[in-house]
Amino acid sequence: MHAWIEFGSGPLFRLCFALMLLGLARIVVLTIIGMVEAYLRNDDKIINWRELIGKTVSWLFPIAKLLKKRPVYSLVSFLFHIGLILTPLFLAAHLLLWEKSIGFAWFAIPQSLADYLTLIVIVCGLTLFLMRALYGPARAISRKQDYIWPLLLVIPFLTGYMCVNGRISPATYQWMMLIHIFSGNLITVMIPFTKIAHCVLTPLSQLVTGIGWKFPRGAGDKVIETLGYKDRPTWVEQPRLGLEKVTTVEKEAAEK
């Protein structure tokens, strides 16, 4: 048991954490490369930065949007995210592990706050699951993983809370810790490869959309050429309306 815990918080954690960091870096870099490529291929280089950044910020800190539509859902999901980010990163116990492994750590949140946040995450996670299961449109668009994720995210929080508050734990500390570590590792390693990747990609979304709406010139013709539809009108040879000037302009263009 102890050996498994050691393994889970040692090599396995390093593997999962490195995969997460590198994987997230990878998708961000790939997205940025794609963006730059698309940007260079487009003729239109005008980007409305103000608009894009404004939208991004308004979603990263969705205070104004909270009360607009589906306020309960918005509030629950907001709290869920807060707890999800703060607790693993700033819990004192985790920071000690950091200090031990990489030699430095950062400030911690008080244990009582961490406890409350943990409870909030557990409650919000279950609520989100129920909302997904009970709300019609949500059920219609959910895949299997969408149901699994909120529950999976709750597991390390639940077991972590039980480790800290041993009285409510149904099993021994060791077992709880084992589940805590392994579920945490599982989540960590899956982050860059599943929809949780939105944690780093969301800030890029608006820019992606902004650049995506600008199309490369002449792509349509190439698509037709690639598909090889011989009988397809390519819109290239167009008879013009019989005004003299039009034809002359066209002729000039053709000569060029």
Place this chain on the structure above:
Amino acid sequence: MNRVRNFKLILWMIIGLGAAVATARFMFGLGAVTNLSDRVPWGLWIGFDVMSGVALASGGFVLTATVYIFKLDRFHSIVRPAILTALLGYIAVAVGLLFDLGLPWNIWHMMIYWNLHSPLFEVGWCVMLYLTVLLLEFFPVPAEKYGFLSKIRGFLTKLRLPLVIAGIALSTLHQSSLGSLFLIMPYNVHPLWYSPIMPVTFFISAIGLGLMMVTFESLFTGWLYRREQEVDLLERLGAAARWVFLLYLAIRLGDLAVRDQLGHLSGGEWQVKMFWFELVIVAIIPTVLLFIRAVRRSAAGLMTVAITGVTGIVLNRINVGGLVHINRGETLYLPAWTEIVITLAVIAGAALVFLFMAERFKVWEIQPVDPDADPIKMPEFHPVDSSWLGKPEIVARTKYSLGFIIAAAVGFALLSGEPLESRGVDPVPAQQARGGDTLWIDGNLDGYGVEFLHVRHWYRSGSGESCVECHHMNLPLDRNSGCYHCHSDMYLPADAFRHDWHSSPTGGKLACHECHQKGVVRAVESAKKCDECHNDLIPSEASIEVEQYMAVSYADAMHHLCIDCHTKEAVPRENPDLPRCTTCHKGQRDIIDATVLDSDRRNLTGKRTLLPPIHQE
């Protein structure tokens, strides 16, 4: 092109692994990732990356000489890949050196601080100059593609002959100087290898290696890209190489005879076996095989020869570079996996750049073309999984980066945390044997210590709960720190109290006044004592008092523990000798009755605990 893509994927994975190790190397220092030690300061990185790297790149000067000096134009088609191989080989040497050097950012010092007596200085300069020459020699190839470079290209093409001559001269110098490096170590290098003519043997073997490397590279890339292999040309190279190898064999054996060292060959040491193995694969097998015509004319035969020859000469460089040195004492050097990974990663990087150049520019007569790169081609869905991952560059980007990060993550997982700092450190024997029968207490691991009958002491002090009489607390939050974590030196006191940690928000989170009283000068003496807070740290029965912030030195701690007790016990036992030094320090360990410790010593040795050999005069 699938073969190329899979090969590149493997290369990227190796680089990923290397990136993880490289991070550790620069974060934690050389000791963390290498098995190098004060006794073995040069290891695989010098022996392979630098010494063999330089030798492997010698194909460049051999072939430029063949084509531009001896004007054998039929070899023209393989001179470009040879120059590129040489160029990348030298860049790989430089990169490998950056890992090996303790202070890689000072590598340019060689340019301003001149020591004309040092062969390494000369090697360094020649490598730098030759690298420049190679860059200039290769520059026209990529420049073909860019029209605006045509003027420089024309100028360099005119300058080719002087460049080639300078390149050959520089190569001659540093290929041989790699041998001169070891002339200064007559008492280190095994006499079967050490010879005043090492510069000459190094140079000759470099020529042979250059030819073999060109053969290998040509055959391998031919297989990779399904190109037509230039076997007829390589056959001629092989025919030339056999004489080189024969000459090398003759010189090595002749040298031994002249220096009257043949007697060593009859010895049974492993070095002798190594010598024979090396000589067989470096010279005898290739020479014999190359004299057979059928072998020379088949790609498989040539490949066999190339692989044996290359392996042999690389082995020779590694041997001379550190493996067969005889002043190693008891320290045996085997490269750590991390060292091997870095070496492979440097090679993989060079190979990737080679493939990139070959695909991008006209390195070979026929440039390989990727059929999928055609802009108007209809995308082909994979027949099995009916997927299409995109244009070749997108596929490359997606797959290689995935391979890279997975390999890097595995690398980080394999790099274990604690041994990174303490490679080469054995667990303190006293700790290792805790609870055992007989301890060998040896604080500084120098092999000289005190025999301690653990069970007897335990029994005498009342067994049961008596452990705490001697064994004191561990570090807070620590499970099994060795003694040296506090008593970090044999003779000097060490800091046991981590002030930073106690005041840091992640640690004790203590404000100053919680330990230091107000109005009193803040000093060690006026502060709270450890056990005022850590009252459960030491059970009440313990004989140790925690007052000091400085741990005493290891020797003092041991003495304190023992002498106190022995002094007390001297009276009731009516044994005045009990507190005397000689009671414990019965002389050195060979004086201790071997039979007493025999079983324990074997156990300890099994647990990686190094016990020095018994010195006998």
Place this chain on the structure above:
Amino acid sequence: MKAILTDTTKCIGCRECVIACKTRYKLDNSIPRRWSAEDGLTARNWTSIIERPDSKYVRKQCRHCIEPACVSACPVNALQKNKDGAVVYDSSKCMGCRYCMMACPYGIPRYDWDRQVPYVRKCILCAEYISDGKQPACTEVCPTEATIFGERDELIAEAHRRIKANPGKYINRVWGEHEVGGSQVLYISDIDLSFLTYGQPLGDKPLPDRTASAMHAVPYAFVGMGSLMAGIGWVIGRRMKNEEGGKDKPEGEENE
């Protein structure tokens, strides 16, 4: 030229010299390494006491050779022999190639293997102290005068005097008088000290001489090889031109 003479028969193994050295140069504590068990020297232990059977103690330190191999080997002049004869180290020049460690016949220089910024470390004969006319730390504190400091000639004379004065006590040899050109740290002993060189008998020829011949050949090799190649190229080119006769097709440039 200053020197240290160590008389192993007087040494009681108290290690005062070790502590004095560490104190003077503020050498911090080192994690004991496996290989340092052989002689006790580490990057933070510049001198050590080796205990030999029968309570014999031998102090090990840098020998400060008169023609040091390490100084000759260092490609960037980081190791230098100063006017007093001490082999001193300039860490600002060093690039960490460790050739000095390879070259030293006594295996003295040690390396900071566990540091990100490692240096080569060894005894520097308290160079700045002896240039002020003071003594090295080790000789200063030695309670039994087992190790003493003075002019080299005088110490050699003293050594021979002691050997002569106590026939049978000492082995009739002053270690360091002639080996590899002589050194400034001398030993007289009643036991064989060849373990200091790992059993290798050292010759009297200075080590730098061995590379000097190769190094002297460098300019000749360069010029010789260059002109040889140029000559061969010229001759072959001319012959080929003659063979081709009238056909004046320019070679070389066209092909590449």
Place this chain on the structure above:
Amino acid sequence: MKQLITEEERKTAFKFPKKEDAIERQRLPVRYHVEDFDVENRPRRFLEAFAAILKHTNYRFVLDHYVKVSAKCSRCAVACQVYQATGDNEDIPCYRSELLLSVYRRHFTMSGMLRGRIFGDPGLTDQHVQEMADSLWNCTACRRCYFECPVGIDHGMITHLGRYILSEIGIAPRALVVSTREQLIGKTQNTSAIPVPALLDSLEFLSEEMEEEKGINIPFPIDQEGAEYLFIPAVSDFLMEADTLMGNAAVFKATGGSWTIGTGYFDGINYGLFYSDHVLEKVVQKIEAEAKRLNAKKILIGECGHASRSAYFFYPTFCGGKNALPVINCMEYAFQALKEGRLKLNPDIVTERVTYHDPCNISRPGWIVEQPREILKAFCKNFVEMTPNRRDNICCGGGGGTVSIDEIRPYRTTVGGRAKAEQIRATGAKYCVAPCANCKKQLRELVEDNDIDCEIVGLHDLLYKAIIFDKEKEPGVTKQDNSSNNEEEI
């Protein structure tokens, strides 16, 4: 091998699920465009078209991003007025996007590759293609859901791409394809097939009518080279929205702007925006050619949402990036004139309650939101807002080209536009200003079918009524040209 989609097949294939609590929806009788296309291998051809489009356009990185971030939170469901009306899962924006994203995920990513290898997932089926065909043409492409998506997925773009792919394999509403074909390779070069002589006639007629009404000659300059503005309205304005056109002319007259209508190309309608990037590009480039021919300085788009958007946002894209001519909307022009005091309006003419409908295409990007409101507030005393309004407005229900499909009028007016109808009813306005050809058509049908007492007008219709001509300041050129007319009037 080639086989047309038969009428029978379409009838059996296109079915919509019914929901008890939702409005019972009829099967959309969309007539798909039928070319000589192979209907046998639709999945394969769909994938090929998808791959070819990914290869040559920028959609790949966008989709790559979207498949990774899509969190399936279902917030978009509350934003979609079609879903609110039908309650049909197929109308949830995220569901619709997932139809296409799942194809992308399965056939164009590593995870799909693994799924194919390990689980033997067969991939795209004909049924799925059909589902996409049904679902994608339902969307009004109003992009309201984009504002509701926390991770920033633009479902509008996915729909846009999906339609493009479908159109490449011949699944596109016939109405759209037929009109763009006329526009691009037909004789008349416009979607409504108006021949140039007819155009000139009607312009002359309008000019005369304006003279009668306003007592001042307001000309329509035709083919004037070097004019500052090349005026490109939605072509339907020439036939159906004469008032708007007259308003445009009147504003130019009053402000003294130099403008022209080109006979070479005068159609702002760009159905390419709704179904094919290829057509979109070609149509935009026609505008460019006409602007070059007439040597115009700027391009002025009439009152039309999608025409404005396709010109404003895609003109730089397809016509030379930075060097492209600036594109402005006629409302921007009017607003500018109003701000500078060149446009004088009589506040006593329009006294009825007026409301303003934001066309999605120009209001959603935040481009033309406040300008028309400022203009309206300048002369309408009784101006009320709909809720929600501005960038968060609700689509008229005819966006995304659906308005030009006459067959689905019942669907548009009962389902797509239901929310809008309620909105308009709630305002109680007499006039609903909808500065967009599509919106006008749709809203007129909407108020007709829903019995709402409201007149749908363009902004310039009202402007035309309220405009005051400053006769002393009349430019000399027109005075001389039409001196006789002026004298008569005086």
